[in-house]
Amino acid sequence: MKLSERKKKILQIVVDDYIETAVPVSSKNITDKYMKDVSSATVRSELSALEELGYLTQLHTSSGRVPSPEAYKLYVSELMVKDKLSVKELNYIKKIFTEKSGDIEYVIKNAVKIISELTDYTSIGVPAAGTDEKIEIIKLVKIKPDAALVLIVTQSRLYKDNYINFPESVSEERINNASDMLTKIFAGKTMVEVAETSFDALAQFEEYKEIFYKVIDALKEYAVRNENVFMEGEEKILNHPEYADVDRIKNFLSVVSSNDKMVNILHDDGRDISISVKIGSEENADGVPEGCSVVSATYSANGQKLGTYGVIGPSRMDYQKVVAVLENVGKILENILSNK
């Protein structure tokens, strides 16, 4: 079902116009604004054909046409004219990322913020799971007489959110020894492996075994714990006229504020494409709410996946801008992080 050039052009016009105005597009509107060389009747028959093909729908008999999810897909993959960011915007992105440094979570937080600012949509990010990376260092840091912070360093991540408590005070020396031994034992294994193995052999380390078991528990917890989802501008969805309806808002927010659902939606499909576009529809149970689209990208540095970032908004989304922003943030990010 190849589309004629004119059909493509008209479809592009419909999508562009609908994205801009949020108003169903009529044949007259098309001829007036974009195609003065033909009459509205001609366009009408083309529109009718495009509807037959599943690219357009009508809300009711006497309304203009609205793009279907299929139309958006085609638009993004073939019809859309790619946007370029202004120099100002590019510099802004660069500035943020060179000023700040830190671990992946911090980078993602900033990326999400920038993306939301530049696109004016709700933006989201999840760090790539590092639990299948090899452990490099395990370190216990004594914080209180009877408590220590468990740090796990893998190639791309630092896990630093778990604590262990001891029944009584433990000397710094013991803790340092334990750190060194743990690193020796577990370096080269992944957290998932550690979580799945039983370490009966550790029982031999008499005086340390208690600490070891606690650390293993901490490791296991990291392995199953959900990744943080970072989000910015969840209220921006309200700026769009299709979200004047409270039920839709409710639905949107309930999806967006559920970490599990967002991780699921953002989870990259292993496909090796830079930018993925998911468009919500009734059948598509991907988790993307109907009428919503998610545009996302997975960024890497030195061959290691860093995380997935994206934008969620109405299907009637400014894909040109969004794709441009995601691509550029990605490029700049990967450059900076790879050079390190």
Added chain:
Amino acid sequence: MKLSERKKKILQIVVDDYIETAVPVSSKNITDKYMKDVSSATVRSELSALEELGYLTQLHTSSGRVPSPEAYKLYVSELMVKDKLSVKELNYIKKIFTEKSGDIEYVIKNAVKIISELTDYTSIGVPAAGTDEKIEIIKLVKIKPDAALVLIVTQSRLYKDNYINFPESVSEERINNASDMLTKIFAGKTMVEVAETSFDALAQFEEYKEIFYKVIDALKEYAVRNENVFMEGEEKILNHPEYADVDRIKNFLSVVSSNDKMVNILHDDGRDISISVKIGSEENADGVPEGCSVVSATYSANGQKLGTYGVIGPSRMDYQKVVAVLENVGKILENILSNK
């Protein structure tokens, strides 16, 4: 302007009924449901008097009465019957807090989650600023050949979100030495003090001064960095009929998703009360949106403020439940944390 007992009773009835039903309360409704001993005409004159006193308002001449912010204030401080949590709810709270441990941020996250679950409102929490506490330990932990994590331990907090990068690889020994020296130099001072002092004297430490200055920068950043605001259930506001209006939702979300604004609202006023209730109105520029109320409490353990937690929702809020939940979560939390 003391209210007669009957006026108080009627005002209480109006607030109770309005909280329950969200419908303006009429005189007939009152006599039918709550005061069968008098006629509606009698109640009408009382209502009229209460309106005169500023406790009630009418949306239009032929509507029932709605409580004013003043009425809610009086209701919470004098009229309301305190609620008790069920044993099931109490056990649920206890279970969560004994199972989990960790630093303050983790505790707050959990508290906020529980509060939102039990009250069914949007709940929020901010850790108390620890930047005016005395530093106990400064520790640099080598993560990569040329990068270290900066840990600062104060009495109640652990700061663990700042990194420093070195131009070249630095040995573990040097880093450990630096940690020890830094702890000696800065222990007993607060981060705010450190941020305000200039440490020209450090220039003498030749080979360490570079590391020192970077750590001081990190300290300064902690000192000015905004506290995290934890939030749960921001979509729950939509369950209330007064938030059927998109503009109000927008306003609510824009306040709630601004960390600065929330910190401002939650900032405890130094007053030594356990539970604070702020009710939004036009004049009151406290930052609480009109039509909203914030109920919050500041929790401490061992004389040290831990953080402020609360609930934000429509002024027509189930104060009985909310106050009970906040009080009990606080009690349980303080018990558990003090015994440690």
Added chain:
DNA sequence: AGTTGGCAGTCGGGCGTAAAGAGTGCTAAC
């Protein structure tokens, strides 16, 4: 003096009708 029933007055919400407006689909002619 406080309370009550009754009644007039006000306002909002729901409903049907009417008219206007926006678009389409179809057809006959070019």
Added chain:
DNA sequence: GTTAGCACTCTTTACGCCCGACTGCCAACT
């Protein structure tokens, strides 16, 4: 293949209307 024209459909808005829900006031009662 394209076009102008026309009939048809459906939404939106407005208007008028009536009903119901309250209140406020007043005169009568306890």
